[in-house]
Amino acid sequence: VPPTVARTVHVAVPRRIGEATAERLSDDLAARLSRWTRKQVRGELVLYEDTEEAISTLRSVPRSGVVVFVMNDQAPETYYEIAYELKGWRVKRISGDTLVGMFSKLELAANGRGPRNGKTGSPRAWHSFVGKSALDMLQIMGCVPYVPAEGFNYEAQLAIDVGHDRHYFSLSLLFCRPGSPRPLFRLETIAKRKSDPKHETINEVILHREIVALFELLRNSGCVPVRSLLVLRDGRQSGREHDGIAAAKRTLVEKGLLKDGSRVDVVDFHKS
Numbered sequence: 580v581p582p583t584v585a586r587t588v589h590v591a592v593p594r595r596i597g598e599a600t601a602e603r604l605s606d607d608l609a610a611r612l613s614r615w616t617r618k619q620v621r622g623e624l625v626l627y628e629d630t631e632e633a634i635s636t637l638r639s640v641p642r643s644g645v646v647v648f649v650m651n652d653q654a655p656e657t658y659y660e661i662a663y664e665l666k667g668w669r670v671k672r673i674s675g676d677t678l679v680g681m682f683s684k685l686e687l688a689a690n691g692r693g694p695r696n697g698k699t700g701s702p703r704a705w706h707s708f709v710g711k712s713a714l715d716m717l718q719i720m721g722c723v724p725y726v727p728a729e730g731f732n733y734e735a736q737l738a739i740d741v742g743h744d745r746h747y748f749s750l751s752l753l754f755c756r757p758g759s760p761r762p763l764f765r766l767e768t769i770a771k772r773k774s775d776p777k778h779e780t781i782n783e784v785i786l787h788r789e790i791v792a793l794f795e796l797l798r799n800s801g802c803v804p805v806r807s808l809l810v811l812r813d814g815r816q817s818g819r820e821h822d823g824i825a826a827a828k829r830t831l832v833e834k835g836l837l838k839d840g841s842r843v844d845v846v847d848f849h850k851s
Contacts, residue, residue, distance in 0.1 A: 659747030783823030
């Protein structure tokens with residue numbers, strides 16, 4: 580557990596969901612994180628009417644930190660907007676419908692209408708939901724609760740994705756190299772607004788710049804040059820994106836973040 584682990588976790592929840600549900604989520608997440616990190620973590624509740632109000636409230640906080648953002652809707656553009664607007668924040672997103680569904684099962688169980696008489700109420704579903712969310716938050720907070728024992732075929736994996744409405748794109752960089760120099764395991768993700776929402780393609784100059792910026796987040800952790808990198812493009816790679824990736828490779832080698840002669844493979848990943 581890093582010594583700088585967040586002691587306060589903000590929990591932003593739509594008012595329509597209800598204060599009781601919001602408080603239970605905030606309290607249970609804080610309790611789980613406190614137990615795992617052995618540090619006192621406090622939940623700070625933020626109730627909001629719309630996404631703009633929540634973002635405005637969080638921006639007014641003196642110091643950015645960690646926030647669990649329960650989304651009013653599941654629109655892909657909302658997912659990216661939250662990440663883009665809350666720069667400096669580490670964000671865990673949860674669907675409002677998922678939260679309501681899980682809490683309703685907890686209430687059914689509390690009222691004695693559990694699985695034994697054919698209902699779907701069960702405290703297990705809620706505790707599992709809270710546990711998995713808290714594990715994700717641990718990672719967001721810079722803690723490493725576990726790593727794969729054997730590692731992957733590549734020391735690092737870079738995922739590139741464009742939002743459904745093409746207004747945003749994100750990059751996610753995963754390090755996993757057990758037994759190797761630092762970082763042994765780390766995940767960093769950034770979301771950016773696209774300069775041209777008419778096309779799926781990411782401008783190659785911007786892509787180059789943001790890939791390098793993502794790797795440079797690791798510089799302060801004493802990153803040892805990467806020897807192999809898998810680049811996954813979610814969707815069809817098009818335009819001159821490959822030029823941007825190739826330019827980023829050269830820059831990363833120059834900056835000592837990628838080993839000269841390292842293996843870099845680019846793969847299109849088609850969900851359909």
